[in-house]
Amino acid sequence: MQNVLVSGASVAGLTLAYWLRRNGFAVTVVERAPAVRPGGQAIDVRGVALDVLDRTGILAEARQVRTRMRGMAMLDAEGKELWRTTDHTYSSGRLDSEDIELLREDLAMLLHRQAVDAGVEFLFGDSVATLDEEADGVRVGFEQGPARTFGLVLGADGLHSKVRQLAFGPEERFIRHLGAYLTVFSTHNFLGLDNWQVWLNDDAATYCLYPVHDNTEMRATLGFRSEPIAYDHRDTEQQKALMTAGLEHVGWETPRLLEAMRQAPDFYFDSMAQIHMEQWSTGRVALAGDAGYCPSPLSGQGTSLALVGAYVLAAELGRADGDHAAAFARYETRMRPFVGLNQALADKNAGGAPSDEAMEEAKNGIALDA
Structure with missing residues (x-):
């Protein structure tokens, strides 16, 4: 064998x-x-x-x-809601589709x-x-x-x-860089999301928030657009500093999210590539x-x-x-x-x-x- x-x-x-x-x-x-x-x-x-x-x-x-999201809302950089939908094409996948999200x-x-x-x-x-x-x-x-x-x-x-x-x-x-960096981490559901996704987007940054584990926890994906950056992919403190710099201009709940990111036990950061x-x-x-x-x-x-x-x-x-x-x-x-x-x-x-x-x-x- x-x-x-x-x-x-x-x-x-x-x-x-x-x-x-x-x-x-x-x-x-x-x-x-x-x-x-x-x-x-x-x-x-x-x-x-x-x-x-x-x-x-x-x-x-x-x-x-x-996952079984009811729908999603899109916000601008200051947290103003631009639109919302319960069309599952935009959240956790169509419920009438064989495809699944987990x-x-x-x-x-x-x-x-x-x-x-x-x-x-x-x-x-x-x-x-x-x-x-x-x-x-x-x-x-x-x-x-x-x-x-x-x-x-x-x-x-x-x-x-x-x-x-x-x-x-x-x-x-x-490697082929695609012009952005992102982080994913877990935190408590301090927004009280109930099977609902929230997206925020501006010209330089974006993020997506959604609850998991029966709405007891929130998963956050934050990202910013950038040309390639030289960084150590094993140095999490450096990566947290890069993400903070990339999103600190964004309003709404961004300061709380960045603080949650700094405390997260499962922090992940990488380039879109x-x-x-x-x-x-x-x-x-x-x-x-x-x-x-x-x-x-x-x-x-x-x-x-x-x-x-x-x-x-x-x-x-x-x-x-x-x-x-x-x-x-x-x-x-x-x-x-x-x-x-x-x-x-x-x-x-x-x-x-x-x-x-x-x-x-x-x-x-x-x-x-x-």
Whole structure:
């Protein structure tokens, strides 16, 4: 039984780990965080990605924990309401649609449970430090634990992938900045929102607020527009200062939100960006999800793309009879058109809502059983 290391325990990594086990591999997942990461924004699962959840055995549970917003209001920079709607197209997804919206943490917990039950080994509180490819495997050095050799190493470790850096080169070769930065965090529902979203927007900044966990908690996504900024993506205090500077001109509840951000236990900050690569594999190393082809939150398809990409990569490795090079090639052939459709949505969303035809193609433009 070939052993495989998956770096990253978010949606792509957990899906990949589960389906690799189902396809006969011994799987180890290494994750820098001490456990599956809490927090994160509400995410969408659409089209063919719903089939992945169904095959993974968690679609019914995912539907049970979907968000159920009644509607939303749009405010200007001073908090004046511009309009409101109860059309679910603008909030948590149409209730007459198969597509669902749920919290990232809820989906991750469901996937983690399935992976554990399937026999996946987890190394929390550690990360990949070195990769040295040998004749029959990859010698992996870890930041904390002892080095080990794996037959394959699969990077599902996000926009700032360490596996991508070690195997392919520096991040700046592959990242495409989309002109904005955002933060996501949790706080108590001090606005008293009752299954209702609030959006605020001006020329330089925007944010979205919505209640979760039976309206007891509020999830905030704040953002500001900017050219690329040099910052340390591990330095949270620097990131909080950047977000404060980007939003301090905005009125209404912004001061309270920024103070809540500074105290949040699950603070997340990053750029709106995409990853574009000519190849997603080299030797015995391959990438999945945001590590290889991040579409950015502007696409609305990052989670769906991660689910489908992980499933397809595991399926191709399972049918390759040990020929990982052939599996990686088929994975790229199948996924590249689908990735292109989904990354293109970011530009369409930035300029206005994409057409129904573009969204339908992006949601369903791949066959899982090809």
